[in-house]
Amino acid sequence: MKTAMISPKNRPQGLQAQLQAYLNDVAAWLLQVGRPDLTKNLKDAVEARRSTTPTVVVIGETSRGKSSLVNALLNRTELSPTGLDSTTGCNVVLRHADHLQAKVRLIQTGEIVDIPIDEIEDWTTVEGNPDNQRGVFAVILGVDCPLLEQMTIVDTPGVGGLDAGHGALAAQAAAAADAVVLVVDPNAPISGPELRFLTNVAEKVDNVAIVLTKVEDYPEWRTMAQTDAQLVAAKAPRLAEAPVFPVSNLLALNPAYRAESGIGAVEQHLRARVAARTEVLRYANILRVAESCLAEVGRVERAQHAVLEAGEGTLEVLKAERARLDSVGVDGKKLVRDLDDGLRRLSLDRADGLNRGMRDLRTSYDEHVATLRVDAISALPAQLISDVTALADRLSEDARDRLTTLIEELILQVDAVAPELASLEQLYSGQLAESVTLDTPRKRAANRVERLSTLVSFSSGRSIGSLAASLPLIALGGAPFIIAGLGLGAVFAFHMHRGRGDVARQNEFKSWMREQLAEAERQLNNDFSRAMIDISHELRSALAERVETRKAEVGQAIRECEAAVAVELGQRKSQAEAIERRLADLQVVAHRGNELRTSLMDLDLSRTEVKGRE
C-alpha cells in the first residue's frame, strides 16, 4: 500500500476521495483479519455522521452550569430549564426554526411527537418527568436563533448524579457528536469521574473544548483553570491542546455585562472550529474511530504473539494452577471437607448455646416466679415468649457471623493465585464492555458466586443483611415458627388455672414453662438443621460454580498455550512471524491514516487562517 503525499494545495475533493478509499481499505482489512465486528463499528461511525449540520454536545457532571451555558450561548433565559441539583432529565436538542416549537423523541419506538411549548418542562426536567417514566430520549426544540443556523446544540443530563440512566443518555448523545464541550466549574479541580467520562467520550470525538463556568463568584478561578488544564494534559494527553474558556453564564444573560462575560470567545470558537469545519470534523472523528479499531486488532495480535512466545515455563505454571484447583475442587476434596467441618462445628456450638440459653432462662424464671404473687404471674408468659425469641435471634446472628467468616475462608482457598499468572490473565480478560457512563466496575453484572464473594469481602458487620438475602437463612431466624408453637394457644392454656394460691400458681407456671421451653428447643433445633442442609447445598453449588469458572479460564489459557507449544517449534516460529507480518501491515495502514489526518489538519488550518483574516 503506497502512501500518497498530499500537499495543502490539493483540492478538498481529492482529499475526500482519498479518505473514502482509505476507509474502505481499512474496512476490508479488518474483515480479512477476522474482525467483522470492528468493521461494523467503523461503518456505524460513518453512518452516524451523515447529517449535514454539525452537532455540538454539552456534557459534564450535574449542576455544573451546562443548561445555563446553552441559554447563555443562545442568549435566551430559561430556554433549557435550570435549577438546583439534577434538573435536565433528558437530552435537549436545539435546532434552528422560524418560531419556537417543541417535539419529543421517545426511547422505545424512536418516533417523534409534537408537544405544546408550555409543556416543555414536563418532558425535559427530572421534576416534571421523574425517573423518565415517559421514556424520553430527547426533546427537540426549534428556536429562532442565528447561531443555530450553523450548528445544532445538544444539552445533556448531568453525569455522576444518583440517576445512572442520565449518564447513558449523555454518552449516547456524545457518541454522535462532531464536537464536545465539557463544562466544569471552579468549585473544585476536575475530578476523577469527570476525567474518566471525558476520556471515554474523546475516543470517538476529536474536537473538545472545556468551559469553566461561574467565574463571577469564585476568586480562585484562574488557579482552578490552570490546575484543570494540567490535569487534563496529564490524564488525557490527547486533549492537552483543548482550549479552556472561562465564562460567567449569569453575566452573559445580562445585556449590560454580556461583553465581559467570556461567552463571546466560546461562540467564536464554535463558529470557527465547528461550523466552518463540518467535513473536516466528520472525517477527523471517523479517522479516530478507525484508529481505535486498528489499535484493538493490534492488542489482540500482540497478545497472541505473547502466547506463542510463552513457552513451556508458562504452561507448567498454568498446569500447576489447574492441578491446585482440582485438589481444591468440590468433588469430595478439601473444600467440601472444610465446608462440612465448619458447618458441623457451627451447628454444635449453636445447639450448645441454645441449650445453655434455655437453661439460664429456666433458672432465672424459676427464681423470679418464686417471688411473685398470682396477678404478677400472668404477665410472665408474654415476657417469656419475647425472651425466647430474643435468645433465638441472638443465636441466629451469631450463626450468621460465623457462616460469613467460613465463606470468606473457603473463597480464599479458591482464589489464591500465583503471581506468574497475573500477566496472562490480561490476555484472557477479553474486552471489558466499559460503559461510557461513570458506573464503577463494581456495578458490572456478576454471577451468583461473584456476588457472594463481593458481599463477603467486606469485613463482617453489615454484610449479614445482604448475605441473608442471597441464601435461605430465613429459617435461621426461626421466629415465625416459635411464635406458632409458643403462641397465643399456649398462653391461653396457661390462663386456665386450677389452683388458687400463690404457690400453686407458681408451680403451674414452672411446669408450663418447662413444657414450652422443651418444645421450643426441639423445634428450633429442627428448623436449624433443615436450614443447615439447604445452606450446605447452596454453598456447595456456589463454590463448585466458582471453581469451575476459574478452571475454565485456566483451561482456556492452557489450551491456547498447548496449541502453541504443541505446534512444532518451526511452525510456531512461522505463526509468530505471520503475526509479525500482520502487525507490520497494521503499521502501514495506521501510518497511512496518520498521514491523511495530517493533510486534513493542514487543510483545516489553511482554511481557518483564511477565515480568520476575513
Place this chain on the structure above:
Amino acid sequence: MAATDSTNPLIEQLLGVLETVQVDDTGLASELAAIRSRLSAPLRVALVGRVSSGKSTLLNALLGQVVAPTDAGECTEVATSFEYGFPERVEIRLDNGNIMKIQLDAQGRLPERLPFPKDDVQDVRVWLANETLRTLTLVDTPGFSSGQAEVDTKENDDVLDRRTRQAAANCDAVVVVLNQTLRADDMDVLRTFQEAQPGPSSAVNAVGALTKADKLASGSEDPVEKAEALAKRYSERQARQLAEVVPVIGLWAETAESGALNEQDVAGLVRLAEMDGEAVGRILASVDRFRSSECPIDAEARGKLLDTLDMCGIRLSVALVRDGARSAGSLRRELSRVSGIERLRSSVVHNFGGRTVPLRLLRALEALRGISYRKAMPPMYGQAVRDAVERIRLDEGMHEMREMEAFQRWCDGDIELTVELEEDLRRLALNRDPVLRLGAEDSSREALRRAAQAGVSRWRTARLHTSAANDEVARTAIRSYGLALASGTRP
C-alpha cells in the same frame, strides 16, 4: 486524655471483663487492646467528601479556630485526627513506624505541606486544648474522586484510597461533606463506611453537610434558607443513610470564629455600603470587576475580603452592614448566624457526642462478639466475653442502644412499618431532646406527657406482622415512651 463517660457502669463492667482475658496471639491481643482503649475514648467523627468540598474549612469552623490548612484545590494530604490534649502538639506517623513530632506555627496552624512525601505517611495526630474536642475526636481526610489519582484498576473498586478507608472505618460516626450537590460517589463512600462498621451504622451515625451553600443562592440575603429546600430534599431521599442534611457556609463560620475580620476591613465594607446602590451593584457583579473597578477599598484589602468572605460573602456583608452591622463584632456575629454552623455543631456535638456511650458500646459489643469465636481465642475467655456481651445487652440502662438497633432494623429493611411509626422510630433514635424525641408541641410537662401517651397507644394498637424483629422494635418503642412517662417528662 480520656474523655467523659468513662464512669458509665456498663462500660466499667465490660472493661472489667476484658481485663481478665489473656490471649497469646499478638494480633488478637492488640485488637482487644484497641477495643478497650476505644471504650474510654471520645467518639471519633470522620469528615469525608470530595476534593475541595470544604472539609478542612468546616473542621476549623467546628473547632472555632483555624488549624487545618485550606487552599483552592487538593490540600489535605493524609488523614489527620484532632483530639483533646495539652500541651498542644503534632505527631506525624510514618509507614516505617517512626514518629516525627512537629510544632504548630505561630498562628497555631498546621504547615501547608507535610515535610514528608504523603505516600510515606501513615497518618497525623494533633492535640489541641479545644473544648469541642473533649467529647469528640475529629478526623479530617483527603478528598476522594481526585483527578490526580491513578485510574481504577480491577482490584480498586472503591472510591476511597486504602489509607483513607482505614481511617474512616476506624471512626464511629461520619459527616459527609457535600459540595452543593449530592453525587453518586458521595453515597458510595457512605455505603462503604457503613458496611465496614461492626456495629449498627446508618442514619444513627451519619450526617450530611451541604457546604458552600452561599453559591447555591448567589446574591440572596439568606442563602442558607434557600439552600434549605435542597437540603430537605436530600434528607428525605436519604433518610435511611443520613440523619439530616444541614446547609452550611464553612468559610463564613471559620472567618467569624477566628476573628479574621477586623475593624479596618469592616470600615471598607461600610464605605461600599454607603455608595449608590447601582454603582455598588456594578462593582460587585463579578470577582474580576471587584478586583479591578474603582472602589473605596485598596487592592490588598480587597484581596483579604475575597479570602475571608468570598464574593457571595462580600455581597451579603454589604447588605448586613446596610442593615446595621457596622462593627467587626456585630458583622462577625451576623456571619456566624447566617452560616448555619450552629445547627451543624448541634447535630455533630449533641447528636453524635451525646450518644457516645451507646454508640461506643454497640460497636464494642459487635466487635467482641465476632472476636470471641476466633480460633486464637481460648474458649473459656470467649465464653466469658459472650456472656458479658449478653448481660450488657439485656441491661435496662442501655435503652438508647436498643432504640438505635431498632432504627437500624428499619434502615436495613428488616421490618415494615407505617409512615407514622417510621417517624416515631426516627425521632426516638436520632434525638436526645425530649420535645424532638416525643414529637411534642412544646416543652411543657403536659405536652410531653400527652405526646408520650400518644406514642404508647400508637404502638400498642399498631397492627404489625408477627415477627421477632417487629415485636422487638415495638417493645423498644413502647418502653421508650414508657420511660418518658415514668420520668415525669421533665421539660
